[in-house]
Amino acid sequence: MTLFDTCGPTQTPDDIDIDALRDKYLYERDKRLRPDGSKQYLELTGDFSEFAEVDPHTPVTPRTPINEDIEVAVLGGGISGLLAGAYLKKAGVDDVHVIEMGGDFGGVWYWNRFPGIQCDNDAYCYIPMLEELGYMPTKKFADGAEIYEHCRNIGKHFGLYDGAIFSTQVRTVCWDEKIDRWRLSTNRGDDIRARFVVMTQGSYNRPKLPGIPGIKDYVNAGGHVFHSARWDYDYTGGDANGGLHKLADKRVALVGTGATGVQLVPHLGRDAAQLFVFQRTPSSVDVRGNEPTDPQWVSSLQPGWQEERKRNFHRWSPFEGVVFDAPDQVCDFWTELGRNMTARIAASPDPASLGIEQIMAIREEEDYKIMERLRRRIADEVEDADTAELLKPYYRFLCKRPCSSDEYLAAFNRPNVTLVDVSQTQGVERLTENGIVANGVEYEVDCVIFASGFEISTEISRRYAMDVIEGRDGVSLFDHWRDGYKTLHGVTSRGFPNQFHTGFIQGGVSANTTAMFEQQAEHIAYIISEAVKRQATVVEPTQEAQDGWVGTIREYAIDNSAFEVSCTPGYYNNEGGGGGEGIRSFLGEPYSPGFYAFDDLLKQWRAKGDLDGLELRQ
Incomplete structure (x- = not known):
């Protein structure tokens, strides 16, 4: 077996001046920094609530308000909620009710059905429970509709439709000490x-939404506006x-060139009479090369193949990235840096003698080379030199979410597609009754589509989209976590009994997000099922255990702030930390020894069987 049995390092340019590029990166970052940071975005409440709460896929039908006691409420029906429900069912907890704002399971894949939507992670890793459900994705990067259908199949397989409460948004979650239960009020x-x-x-x-003045003026004058996550096919x-086809005589403005924009532009450019793409920061866009699933490869797989592939992907991903004992099974733009680093280190005279500073220097150099390769790809594919230059990303790999597409760059060669750079003004200036203003120029358009992302690194009160979450003695979770997370294992917090959390909080972080959700779901299901078996009314971490875990997280924490500060503003670094908020990673506070080290820790904790650090009350 050779070091690379499936794919090797890529060819990247050697003729680069890293010092000059480092200065260029900082210049490009500085001109995009805004003093308001993440506060530049509108929270979709009040006059703007329709951008988030209107469901274009499922009509909301009247029903009688629910008034009942239940065992488990899972708030959210996306992949994380489905996995939580599935693992609870597997652990013998049957009274599970998933409460979901949308009309079906799927979460991001229910809401996001825009043209061209695909997952930009390897589908064989990303889509969970493939072996358990006996399903194989049709191609490496699965379409959104395929993932949505798989989500529905998870719901069917585990009987989660039976207790599901759809088209319902939870407004308040309050602990009632008198009955030792959480009282949930909803918009129904x-x-x-x-x-x-x-x-x-x-x-x-x-x-x-970006806080652009005049959105309502534009709508009131007859202009059409929607967010890409609520696509209006009517x-x-x-x-x-x-x-x-209905855009054939329409002038369309697309605001945003992140992962969604990269997938949208080819379709909008093909079908609209005129497309204006408003870009503050270009994405890095690599070759996609999306291939159908090879039946011969499928027939060669052995039981346990998906877990093996997920572990392999994590090791080769930028979260680890130096692997000498296993070939890269995934072989895409997420693992390129790992392959190139490994090859460089392996070719050194004495790899074992390299210290961490030398390895990080190699990583930085390979990072610069990859980004230069991507910039030269743009120059090769985009005919207009000025447009090509504007599309070039000048920042480090993983400063923004990497993208891939075989059609995005070529779309800017179309005569009806115009790129409008708004980096100098740090975004679009305003909307008028006739259209959209950028760089002092008014572009008359019939429709504005916002591909402006989600509440990912804003305050937790905005991300959870709830009015109130109150634990014991009326303490707000938003206040409890205001100065930093306080949890045991990243899933439960003192003062909030019988409440559990998934997501980027204080646990393991993987390049494959659904692996993280599955890890959390299994752990939460174990705790709940054990509490039920032991006839405990209440379970929560002790203060000592919580303090110990917070201490562990911060003792092992890796200070990545220098890298984050150097990055162009975006949701990865809380928009550069303006507005008095400072840099806040969207990854929360990870367990730095690693995702699978954390997995081993959880398994060992569960194997002991004594629920160490948890307080159970009958």
Whole structure:
């Protein structure tokens, strides 16, 4: 077996001046920094609530308010909520009710059905429970509709539809000491009293809008506006495969060039009469090369293949990235840096003698080379030199979410597609009755589409999209975590009995987000099922255990702030930390020894069977 049995290091340019590029990166960052940071985005409440709360996929039908006691409420029906429900069922907890704002399971894959939507992670890793459900993705990067259908199949497989409460948004979650239950109020007038609550709102739960003046003026004058996560096919025609025939005589503005924008531009450019793409910061866009699943490869797989592949992906991903004992099974733009680093280190005279500073220097150099390769790809594919230059990303790999597409760059060669750079003004200036203003120029358009992302690194009160979460003695979770998370194992917090959390808090972080959700779901299900078996009314961490875990997290924490500060502003670094908020990683406070080290820790904790650090009350 050679070092690379499936794929090797890529060819990247050697003729680069890293010192000059480092200065260029900082210049490009500085001109995009805004003093308001993440506060530049509108929270979708009040006049703007329709951008988030209107469901374009499922009509909301009237029903009688629910007034009942239940065992477990899972708040959110995306992949995290589905996995929480599935593992609870597997652990013998049957009275599980998933409460979901949308009309079905799927979460981000229910809401996001825009043209061209695909997952940009390896589907064989990302889509959970493939072996358990006997399903194989049709291609490496699965379409959104395929993932959505798999989500529905998880719900069917584990009987989660039986207790599901759809088209319902939880407004308040309050602990009632008199009955030792959580009281949930909703926008449907429900009074649900749950013994346990699992919070699974997810990272892509709630859309956000840039705070551009004049949005309402534009709408009131007859202009059409929607967010990409609430796609309006009545207006555009077509479906997720494209064919947006109703845009044939329309002038369209697309605001945002992140992962969603990269997938949208080819379809909008093909079908709209005129497309203006407003870009503050370009994405890095690599070759996608999306291939159908090879039946011969499928027939060669042995039981346990998906877990093996997920572990392999994590090791080769930028979260670890130096692997000498296993070939890269995933072989895509996420693992390129790991392959190139490993090859460089292996070629050194004495790899074992390299210290961490030398390894990090190699990583930085390979990072610069990869980004230069991507910039030169743009120059090769985009015909207009000025447009090509504007599309070039000048920042480190993982300063923004990496993207891939075989059609995005070529779309800017179309005569009806215009790139409008708004980096100098740090965004679009305003909307008028006729259109959109950028760099002092008014672009008359019939429709504005915001591909502006989600509440990922804003305050937790905005991300959870709830008015109130109050634990014992009326303490707000938002206040409790205001100065930093306080948890045991990242899933439960003192003063909030019988409440559990998933997401980027204080636990393991993987390049494969659904692996993290599955890890958390299994751990939470174990705790709840053991509390039920032991006839405990209340379970929560002791103060000592919580303090110990917070101490462990911060003792082992890796200070990545220098890298984050150097990055172009975006949700990865809380928009550069303006508005008095400072840099806040969207990854929360990870367990720095690693995702699978954390997995081993949890398994050992569960194997002991004594629920160490938890306080149970009958």
